[in-house]
Amino acid sequence: MDAFTTHTGTAAPLRRSAVDTDQIIPAEYLKRITRTGFEDGLFVAWRTNEPDFVLNKPEYADASILVAGPDFGTGSSREHAVWALLDGGFRVVISSRFADIFKNNSTKSGLLTVVLPQADVEALWAAVEADPTTPVTVDLQTKQVTYGDTTVPFEIQDYVRWRLLEGLDDVGLTERHLDDIEAFEGRRPAWLPTALPALPAL
Amino acid sequence: MPKTLAEKVYDAHVVRSTEGEPDLLYIDLHLVHEVTSPQAFDGLRAAGRTVRHPELTMATEDHNVPTLDILAPIADPVSRAQVEALRKNAAEFGIRLAPMGDRDQGIVHVIGPQLGLTQPGMTIVCGDSHTSTHGAFGALAFGIGTSEVEHVLATQTLPQYRPKQMSVTVEGELAPGVSAKDVILAVIAQIGTNGAAGHVIEYRGSAIEALSMEARMTICNMSIEAGAKAGLIAPDRTTFDFLQGRPHAPQGADWDAAVEYWSTLRTDEGAVFDAEVVLDAGTLTPFVTWGTNPGQGLPISERVPDPAQIADEGERHAAEQALAYMGLTPGTPLTEIEVDTVFLGSCTNGRIEDLRVAADLLRGKRIDAGTRMLVVPGSVGVKNQAEAEGLDRVFVEAGAEWRGAGCSMCLGMNPDQLKPGERSASTSNRNFQGRQGKGGRTHLVSPSVAAATALTGRLTAPADLTTA
Numbered sequence: 001m002d003a004f005t006t007h008t009g010t011a012a013p014l015r016r017s018a019v020d021t022d023q024i025i026p027a028e029y030l031k032r033i034t035r036t037g038f039e040d041g042l043f044v045a046w047r048t049n050e051p052d053f054v055l056n057k058p059e060y061a062d063a064s065i066l067v068a069g070p071d072f073g074t075g076s077s078r079e080h081a082v083w084a085l086l087d088g089g090f091r092v093v094i095s096s097r098f099a100d101i102f103k104n105n106s107t108k109s110g111l112l113t114v115v116l117p118q119a120d121v122e123a124l125w126a127a128v129e130a131d132p133t134t135p136v137t138v139d140l141q142t143k144q145v146t147y148g149d150t151t152v153p154f155e156i157q158d159y160v161r162w163r164l165l166e167g168l169d170d171v172g173l174t175e176r177h178l179d180d181i182e183a184f185e186g187r188r189p190a191w192l193p194t195a196l197p198a199l200p201a202l
Numbered sequence: 203m204p205k206t207l208a209e210k211v212y213d214a215h216v217v218r219s220t221e222g223e224p225d226l227l228y229i230d231l232h233l234v235h236e237v238t239s240p241q242a243f244d245g246l247r248a249a250g251r252t253v254r255h256p257e258l259t260m261a262t263e264d265h266n267v268p269t270l271d272i273l274a275p276i277a278d279p280v281s282r283a284q285v286e287a288l289r290k291n292a293a294e295f296g297i298r299l300a301p302m303g304d305r306d307q308g309i310v311h312v313i314g315p316q317l318g319l320t321q322p323g324m325t326i327v328c329g330d331s332h333t334s335t336h337g338a339f340g341a342l343a344f345g346i347g348t349s350e351v352e353h354v355l356a357t358q359t360l361p362q363y364r365p366k367q368m369s370v371t372v373e374g375e376l377a378p379g380v381s382a383k384d385v386i387l388a389v390i391a392q393i394g395t396n397g398a399a400g401h402v403i404e405y406r407g408s409a410i411e412a413l414s415m416e417a418r419m420t421i422c423n424m425s426i427e428a429g430a431k432a433g434l435i436a437p438d439r440t441t442f443d444f445l446q447g448r449p450h451a452p453q454g455a456d457w458d459a460a461v462e463y464w465s466t467l468r469t470d471e472g473a474v475f476d477a478e479v480v481l482d483a484g485t486l487t488p489f490v491t492w493g494t495n496p497g498q499g500l501p502i503s504e505r506v507p508d509p510a511q512i513a514d515e516g517e518r519h520a521a522e523q524a525l526a527y528m529g530l531t532p533g534t535p536l537t538e539i540e541v542d543t544v545f546l547g548s549c550t551n552g553r554i555e556d557l558r559v560a561a562d563l564l565r566g567k568r569i570d571a572g573t574r575m576l577v578v579p580g581s582v583g584v585k586n587q588a589e590a591e592g593l594d595r596v597f598v599e600a601g602a603e604w605r606g607a608g609c610s611m612c613l614g615m616n617p618d619q620l621k622p623g624e625r626s627a628s629t630s631n632r633n634f635q636g637r638q639g640k641g642g643r644t645h646l647v648s649p650s651v652a653a654a655t656a657l658t659g660r661l662t663a664p665a666d667l668t669t670a
Contacts, residue, residue: 016523017516018395018495022634027615031266031280033240033287035348045636069516071396074429074495075634076613077331078238079347099396100431101331101345108349157363159223170349171251174357177226180218181359184228189463191456192230193319195260195298198306199449 001110003167006139007091009064010132011147012054013125019068020075021102025084027076038084059132065092067124073102082106092138094145096121107160110167114138114145120152140165204470206367207436208402211342211467215325217359224361230324232354233310234261234297236288237615238329242352243291254358256296260319261288263302264309265615267608269578272302281616295355308581308607311335311549315419316583318448322437322464327354332549332631334425337434338418339441340467342402344432365431366476368401369469372409374483379664381559382417383551383629383648385409385481386424387489387499393479395497396429401477403433404469409483410435415444416555423550424631427496436468488663490536491633491646493524498633500536502651502663508532527635528643529623536661539645543626544575544656545638546649547605548612551629552580554587556649561593563653563664564600570659575602575652576618578610602656614639627655 029041046053054060066085072095073081082105085093091111096118098106106113116124127147128134136147140161145152163170174181205213218226232255239261246252253259266281276282285302292299300306306313311332314320322340327333329351336343350360370389390397403425410418418435425433442461445451452460491499492506498521500507509521509532525532530539546552546560557579569575577597579585585607588594594604611618612630620626620642629652630637633644645661654662 015519017520018497020495020632020634022613022632022637026636026640027265027613030237031278031284031615033244033284035241035244045640071394071399071429074396075331075426075632077329077345077347079241079329079349082347097396097399099429100399101347101426105347105349108347170361171249171353171356174226174353174359174361177218180226181228181357184217185358188228188230189459191452191460192324193321193450193452194257195231195317195319195450196257198298199317 001108001167001169004091004110004112004140004164006137006141007064008135008137009091010062010134011065011067011124011128011136012060012063013128014054014066014068015125017069018071018074021073021078021081022075024073024081025078030078030080035083036087038080039087042084042088062089064089065094065136065138066090067121067128068093068095070096070118072098074099077101079105079108082109082111086111094121094124107164108170110164112138112140112164114154116145116152116154123150204472206469206473206475207340207404207467208342208365208367208432208434211323211325212364214323224363226359227325227362228359229327229354230258231314231319231326232259233314233326233328233333234259234351235264235310235328235330236284237265238348239291239351240284240287241348242355243295245352246355251356253295253297253355258358259297259355260314261292261297261299262307262310262313263288265609265613267302268617269605269608269610272606305582308583309549309552309609311423312552312580312584315339315415316581318445318451321445321451322441323467327360331426332423334430334433335419335423335549337422337425337432338415340434340437340464342432342434345426366401368398368403368430368477368479369475370403370405370479370481371407372405372481372483373407374409376409376483376486379650380486380488381648381650382413382420384486384489386421387491387496387646388481388486389479390424390428390497391489391499393428395427395495398425398428398430401430403428403430405433405435411438414555415440416553419553420550424496427631437464488648488651490651490661492528492530492536493521494527494633494635496631496633496646498524499646502536502661504536506530506532506534506536537666538660540625540660541573541627541645541655542624543620544573544652545611545626545628545630546576546652547578547580547610548630549580550631551649552578552584554584556629557584557588557593560649560653561596563650563667564602564656565596567600567657569601569656573656573659575656576605576611577602578605579607581607611638613637627652627661
């Protein structure tokens, strides 16, 4: 994946809570077997049915930072939601709380999810609504979000931060510990099930 | 130090633990379906990697599967290509696949338990959020993304951070007509659609212990709808009886060794939960959702809520948006809401017991003339059993449609979908906007409420059916 160090761009205020991954990208777009090209499905129902939807407004068309309400990314585990956001030009999502699987998926593809207190989210909403051209900088090295005269620190696990800064692939990291995996496998009880061979039904 | 059930299962699978890094957790069973796996297999090929343990991996076709003409090629070329990609990948990497038409085919979370592959104390993952279902057996089971699917295929492990622990205790007895679905909808309404984020939920208490395995699966299935990492229930005699004799359950001396271990899988006295929720089973009534997330639910005897009376600005705004989408007016009794379609099925409520409960209410009756009812067994195994019991005839004679096995109308990936503006009572797990088809409106209900609703054409509690 691409490394993430720091990003500066404009931000779109998505004043909605509990945005589920079915809204980020509906299931019909999940039939594709590619890993890119999902931008046409990004928030497609809201973009189609709601003329006032924030991403339909020209002033937010080039936004690369999405500032969402609490509980962003609930529901389905579809990593396509992360891919659609990246394909749609977003590098960062800011919310006061994310759903676990979405947040975890985001770290695998280089989309940075930043948790800020709701009061800071509200202040950022107000700033980018007042002036949609406000540059917002999200710096993973210093763990800070900066816009105008405001700087807000954020927390992220050191290990996750290191992986994102380096753009490292998890599988490669785990393969360094094959000895541990083999040792563990030697200790597994023999009665644990295997799917092969297929056994006759009852 | 006393441990919770989830901590015991977690600790038994730690391959490697180092300060400042996630733990490396071993995965006992990896379930795979066509939607979230093709990019993972592509990733393996691109890196020249292989599947470390094909025998610990099991694949099925479920999301894209049409429930009519299941032996014909899938008409939608994009769906067909996705299913064909899974077939090609399973063959190339030596993974067992239950394709359409196979006796073992079905929704991934129905076939694991049915085959006896889901057992207590295991770690089970799948690129599917409803993997939490398998926690009903005392397994630590959770949904993962496609990058993690690739990671498990390549290494049979996952980097994980230790989750927090939440207990949901339900004591007492459920009233007749009140089911596991009502329990979990009530739990989610109480803690919110992401209220259990970062936590594994253990469901405990006398009301949980009294439940069948099917009912326990319904509860654990919807743990993700409260945002939980997983949900699980301590294995007991009910669990062992369900498993014994299934194709992949241990046999003979292995069975005895397994049961001895499984019997240790209980939360220790004095173990600490980070959060605790308590419900009185005796106060629960049939529950339905009115909004567009599973936490927006109420007892069926209530009325559509008035957003103006919600104090929290964010929640008020969410309720306004939900009611606008759902086309509902505040103050309307929930039992006056008319539906077009009733869907009985899904990984939440597509098991034999769910079909029996609904059939008992429909036997000898006709569903409402203006209402369509789809009955979709969760697997070929469930379908065969239902037909052996004559349930298919009960449904057909009542005017319902009896279909082949698959995810069906739970999500809009196959031909079973709502049309824009159509309203359903659905035994599935998600009432998100457009979940059952573009513009479709979903009310989540239990199987018995689904059957009662099919008879009247409006949301109905089974206890309110007149005998006339």
